[in-house]
Amino acid sequence: xNAESATVRKPKLxxxxxxxxxxxxxxxxxxxxxxxxxxxxxxxxxVSPAWMKGDSAKAAAAVGxxxxxxxxxxxxxxxxxxxxxxxxxxxxxxxxxxxxxxxLHVLVDKPIGVNRADIAQLAKAEATAxxxxxxxxxxxxxxxxxxxRWVDAGTMxxxxxxxxxxxxxxxxxxxSVERPELVVDPxxxxxxxxxxxxxxxxxxxxxxxxxxxxxxxxxASTLFxxxxxxxxxxxxxxxSLLLENAVTATVTVGRVPAAPGLGPVSSSIRILGSHGNxxxxxxxxxxxxxxxxxxxxxxxxxxxxxxxxxxxMLKQYVQELQSGRTPTYGLHDAAASFAVIEAAYDxxxxxxxxxxxxxx
Amino acid sequence: MGSKVAIIGSGNIARDHLVALRSIPxxxxxxxxxxxxxxxxxxxxxxxxxxxxxxIDKVLRDxxxxxxxxxxxxxxxxxxxxxxxxxxxHVHVEKPAAxxxxxxxxxxxxxxxxxxxxxxxxxxxxxxxxxxxxxxLQGGEIGTPRLTHVSWYTGYVWPGGWRGWQLDAAKSxxxxxxxxxxxxxxxxxxxxxxxxxxxxxxFPSYAAQMPVHDSFQLTVKxxxxxxxxxxxxxxxxxxxxxxxxxxxxxxxxxxxxxxEDDPGLTSDGARPAPSSIEGAMTAQLSHWVDLIQGRAAxxxxxxxxxATLATGLAAQQSLETGRAIELSLxxxxxxxxxL
Numbered sequence: 001x002n003a004e005s006a007t008v009r010k011p012k013l014x015x016x017x018x019x020x021x022x023x024x025x026x027x028x029x030x031x032x033x034x035x036x037x038x039x040x041x042x043x044x045x046x047v048s049p050a051w052m053k054g055d056s057a058k059a060a061a062a063v064g065x066x067x068x069x070x071x072x073x074x075x076x077x078x079x080x081x082x083x084x085x086x087x088x089x090x091x092x093x094x095x096x097x098x099x100x101x102x103x104l105h106v107l108v109d110k111p112i113g114v115n116r117a118d119i120a121q122l123a124k125a126e127a128t129a130x131x132x133x134x135x136x137x138x139x140x141x142x143x144x145x146x147x148x149r150w151v152d153a154g155t156m157x158x159x160x161x162x163x164x165x166x167x168x169x170x171x172x173x174x175x176s177v178e179r180p181e182l183v184v185d186p187x188x189x190x191x192x193x194x195x196x197x198x199x200x201x202x203x204x205x206x207x208x209x210x211x212x213x214x215x216x217x218x219x220a221s222t223l224f225x226x227x228x229x230x231x232x233x234x235x236x237x238x239x240s241l242l243l244e245n246a247v248t249a250t251v252t253v254g255r256v257p258a259a260p261g262l263g264p265v266s267s268s269i270r271i272l273g274s275h276g277n278x279x280x281x282x283x284x285x286x287x288x289x290x291x292x293x294x295x296x297x298x299x300x301x302x303x304x305x306x307x308x309x310x311x312x313m314l315k316q317y318v319q320e321l322q323s324g325r326t327p328t329y330g331l332h333d334a335a336a337s338f339a340v341i342e343a344a345y346d347x348x349x350x351x352x353x354x355x356x357x358x359x360x
Numbered sequence: 361m362g363s364k365v366a367i368i369g370s371g372n373i374a375r376d377h378l379v380a381l382r383s384i385p386x387x388x389x390x391x392x393x394x395x396x397x398x399x400x401x402x403x404x405x406x407x408x409x410x411x412x413x414x415x416i417d418k419v420l421r422d423x424x425x426x427x428x429x430x431x432x433x434x435x436x437x438x439x440x441x442x443x444x445x446x447x448x449x450h451v452h453v454e455k456p457a458a459x460x461x462x463x464x465x466x467x468x469x470x471x472x473x474x475x476x477x478x479x480x481x482x483x484x485x486x487x488x489x490x491x492x493x494x495x496x497l498q499g500g501e502i503g504t505p506r507l508t509h510v511s512w513y514t515g516y517v518w519p520g521g522w523r524g525w526q527l528d529a530a531k532s533x534x535x536x537x538x539x540x541x542x543x544x545x546x547x548x549x550x551x552x553x554x555x556x557x558x559x560x561x562x563f564p565s566y567a568a569q570m571p572v573h574d575s576f577q578l579t580v581k582x583x584x585x586x587x588x589x590x591x592x593x594x595x596x597x598x599x600x601x602x603x604x605x606x607x608x609x610x611x612x613x614x615x616x617x618x619x620e621d622d623p624g625l626t627s628d629g630a631r632p633a634p635s636s637i638e639g640a641m642t643a644q645l646s647h648w649v650d651l652i653q654g655r656a657a658x659x660x661x662x663x664x665x666x667a668t669l670a671t672g673l674a675a676q677q678s679l680e681t682g683r684a685i686e687l688s689l690x691x692x693x694x695x696x697x698x699l
Contacts, residue, residue: 221585223506238589
């Protein structure tokens, strides 16, 4: 399939979902808002367990689109232009590779994969694909984009250190995670919250500095969640990174009972530069509201960040495909962040800093 | 009747202590000791009735003196503390308490071993914002604290230029000991756990050739798996700027404070410290006076100070080796014995 000719021939970008058990509903709801997108349906593998079929069917029903009890109808370039892979993480790479082989554009939910073999499989699939491969990311966060503009303007000098704090709120666990096992059962999730979340901070750090991570030291623990404990996966971690040019970075990441933000996740960044410093927070600027009952609440400018950032990202993705451009965020970026996650897990195991395998 | 005390040391910190002690009732500074009489005299002049002296034996032999406040450089802390303990004086000593654990153990033995008090100047514990966080934790408002993240950035270069003893790890203990003590102590105190592993990474922000980098980060793992990520940086461009952000996540909630939210003064005429840290030295020394007069239980426990020093020394070792360093400290907190 040729994206440019597809744009000419088809007034709407036809998008399907390969599995709908994880994040499909929020992604579909945003895509459904776009006039130039047609949602074709959600397909689940015919050999998937009954609960996956049930959940995928429910996701399709929730957004009023068709459900297919087989992947075949949506692995067809005559039916769809692009698919969003919303399965459990351990199936991401396999489904994405099959969709690439079918000549489709592929947007994979994060994380892109759960091990090095997944990355290799995708690299191989992408090498001969006519479609593009991209991954859900948060680099379009207005707060992050603002920081990047400040870095690029040069007034902050050279970044010397970047600190990222990223928390998901356990208070929102029941509403933001479809099934707990998708996050805590390694046979589905591939790991704990390091695998689930560390890619976001690492994406930020690479995006803001233009530098690759060369060494990782990571401490991880199960601090709060009994579910994580029972499944032997971490819910929190702290990470020290060495980047090229001796730049350093730190990350605090995980799922805490109450994240210090306004929504299901909180994300803040601090940059120390040679000629200045800067900070950002996805929930700020914000407006305070004081009510007559004595309550205080805060209104993030631009709306709740989780949805707002996703909306910007998906809109840009659709525009890129419709204009025949390769999505900005591709396998190279996802693989680089994954390599850091892999090194972080190795560091947790050894208790020592670990070199990143893909470091230039 | 107030306690008579002596200030040991005549540097910048001694001046801060004198000014704070001037405002505290029930205490009288009788001596200011220094190796340079002129400098000691200039400080003693700040406190009505204080006598400047270069004779430490005279101070320690004076039966009217019940306690000494040791403010001189870290390498001198041990010998002055031990001498004071042998003379049966209570001791307040600036942080870091010592350059190594044997020295600190000897200091503890010379004081607490004689049923005298030894208080280390962990000033940050007495800052209003930190005291508020600690009180909230003590009240169980966020359940059990398990994770803390501290970003502590300032615009400050220590005095002395290239002659500064702070640039010599042999005299300062290394930067994680010298300037990391507050942050490490904070994590140990707030989490109430014992460190078991530390990793450190550093960078120089304004003088790449410095033997001691001005900025560093620590990851600390504790005996129950609790975690602390601590960042210290002296890289802010404007002198006296400060940005400090603290997050403590607990089993039932999270506490967070940032100096960005503090009311502040912007003026060419003055640059006061953030309002969330004001008055800390006075609160610290007031507590010391309460301690030596038997009116308070110690807020700063020497077991915690020992763990802080061990962690700082391990962090310095980590900086030198590039490796994470394991710690084998006795457990310092009874479960549930918050603060």
